[in-house]
Amino acid sequence: MESKIVIIGLGRSGIGAAKLLNSEGHQVIVFESREGPSYKAHAEKLKGQGIQVELGTPLKLSSFQPWLNQLSSVVISPAIPWNHPVLNELRSQGVHIKGEITLAWEHLKHLPWVGITGTNGKTTVTHMLNHVLEQNQLVAPMGGNVGNSAAEIALAYLKKKQKPDWLIMELSSYQLEASPEISPNIGIWTNLTPDHLERHGNLEVYSNIKRRLLENSVVPIYNADDRFLSKQKNSLKEGIWISAKDQNNTNNSAEFWINDKGMIIEKGKELFHSSVLNMPGIHNLQNLLIVTAAARQTGLSASNIKKSISTFTGVPHRLEKLGCLHGLNIFNDSKATNFESAKMGLIAVSPPTIILAGGQPKEGDPSEWLKAIHKRACGIVLFGSGATHLKNLIELSNFQGTISCCKELEKAVTIAIEIGKNKKAKSLILSPACASFDQYKDYEERGEHFQKLISSFLSI
Structure with missing residues (x-):
């Protein structure tokens, strides 16, 4: 009976692993817990190459049962914790677990x-x-x-x-x-x-x-x-x-x-x-x-x-200058997904600054970020699931500038530009200090949305 390799996750890493192993003649099965349109599209492409894909399949031991006796190894995408209980149970049964990088x-x-x-x-x-x-x-x-x-x-x-x-x-x-x-x-x-x-x-x-x-x-x-x-x-x-x-x-x-x-x-x-x-x-x-x-x-x-x-122009979504509007130099720093990275972006642009921050909160020490806000920001607009959490942190630090909250980035951009005009700010920066997964698939999608929103203002 031919052995099989299960790949967990139909993201970039999982797709790459599946194609690589399939090219060498291995029997590959890909598990993905989600079933959205993009996953279905990826699944169809892989199936066309002879790769089995099981959408809507959670990371549970029962998901492996049909192939457990044939299972030689499991390749995990980075999103899967190395010490996940199901992986530990598979290890105890002699299944080799490895990361896609391995x-x-x-x-x-x-x-x-x-x-x-x-x-x-x-x-x-x-x-x-x-x-x-x-x-x-x-x-x-x-x-x-x-x-x-x-x-x-x-x-x-x-x-x-x-x-x-x-x-x-x-x-x-x-x-x-x-x-x-x-x-x-x-x-x-x-x-x-x-x-x-x-x-x-x-x-x-x-x-x-x-x-x-x-x-x-x-x-x-x-x-x-x-x-x-x-x-x-x-x-x-x-x-x-x-x-x-x-x-x-x-x-x-x-x-x-x-x-x-x-x-x-x-x-x-x-x-x-x-x-x-x-x-x-x-x-x-x-x-x-x-x-x-x-x-x-x-x-x-x-x-x-x-x-x-001398010819290096930088990285998309990391202190990426998008243009100037009403005297505001506008920067896309969507990749600043934690407090330290957001602090570094803030101190790199000219003050006074309007900050757009928010998204899915992450653990970490906000103290240095808050100090930079006090020194360099005149206003901050918060959005996404972390808006209230960040607002509480900023208010407790006794920030004297303008603080505004809203659900969506689109509304946040409009508010931020208006505050920037009124306060004669020099910079406006999207530097979220949060992950993007509450509203976007990744920081790149968030940054691209911000670029489109700013482009619509620049073209007026």
């Missing part, structure tokens, strides 16, 4: 990887490094938690004779939790602040998941400006440290840093001026240093890195 690693581990993790900044670093390498004629596809799934990349290059020079993989804590084997040539840890605690339970568990990636890396790269990482320096695997602070005035002992003239320094030698990156915020200077350090590890010269950085 599946891709098994097919791609002969190639050099850059694994990028961190609470914030990893998407910008992933895009920037991909841009730098490919501008220098290196084949360096990016994927994982952004763009194509890792399994899709594996499938694509199994069919090609040309192999990538590097794989640039953004790796979330959800993905790393289920894939402890990942051992990249270069590992990057951008920063760490409390996030996803509703999934991982506490900061120690969350940080240890990320730490493991760096311990497995041949060359780890760390951000010395991050408070958590700098405090942990003595316990972390030896690697390369970067800092946007002048090392003549600190004790960080970073190998890559920016001096008081704005020059990027590598071990005492000037490389190029940091103004080559046309993106606001000190966090983006840290991202630039991380990318420079990684690119130097791939063998690129400083002049080639400088030239390619």
Whole structure:
């Protein structure tokens, strides 16, 4: 009797895993608990390739019963907790459980990887490094938690004779939790602040998941400006440290840093001026240093890195400037899904600022975000399921600016523009500090909706 592999989740990762395994002749069944139109469309495409899809199938042991005696392994999408009770029960019955990233690693581990993790900044670093390498004629596809799934990349290059020079993989804590084997040539840890605690339970568990990636890396790269990482320096695997602070005035002992003239320094030698990156915020200077350090590890010269950085335009939905209206510079920062990321976006734009925030609340410490609001915002418009929660936090902090609440982003944008006009604000930023899943499928859909709403005002 032929063995079967069950894939849980019909998202990007699940679809990629199903196609990869099917291409190798495995009998694949995909479970998806939802049954909406988009899932039905994906299911029909997979069925056309000979892949069995079971929609409306919850993650319960009973769902596996028809195939339990034939089941060789289960591949889970990142949304599925690694310690889910049903997965533990399957393990006790001898079923091998693996993450989609592990599946891709098994097919791609002969190639050099850059694994990028961190609470914030990893998407910008992933895009920037991909841009730098490919501008220098290196084949360096990016994927994982952004763009194509890792399994899709594996499938694509199994069919090609040309192999990538590097794989640039953004790796979330959800993905790393289920894939402890990942051992990249270069590992990057951008920063760490409390996030996803509703999934991982506490900061120690969350940080240890990320730490493991760096311990497995041949060359780890760390951000010395991050408070958590700098405090942990003595316990972390030896690697390369970067800092946007002048090392003549600190004790960080970073190998890559920016001096008081704005020059990027590598071990005492000037490389190029940091103004080559046309993106606001000190966090983006840290991202630039991380990318420079990684690119130097791939063998690129400083002049080639400088030239390619000058043409990097940023990442969609991350401090993306949409235009100017009534003197308001408008930014789409939909990817700011936690307090720390929202704070960094707020301090990167010119005050006084009108903030659009809200969505599905996440656990975390809002204190630094609230301080930034007090210093830089003159008004805030809240929307979505988290509006009341955020309003309570802001009111308790004794914020003196205008606070308004509404259900939908469309109404929130109208109110925010009016407040901005009345208060003569310089910036308006969608920087939600919340997940998007109350009203959107992801932060990208939320950001695209915001872009359309702003476009309608700009065209008037």
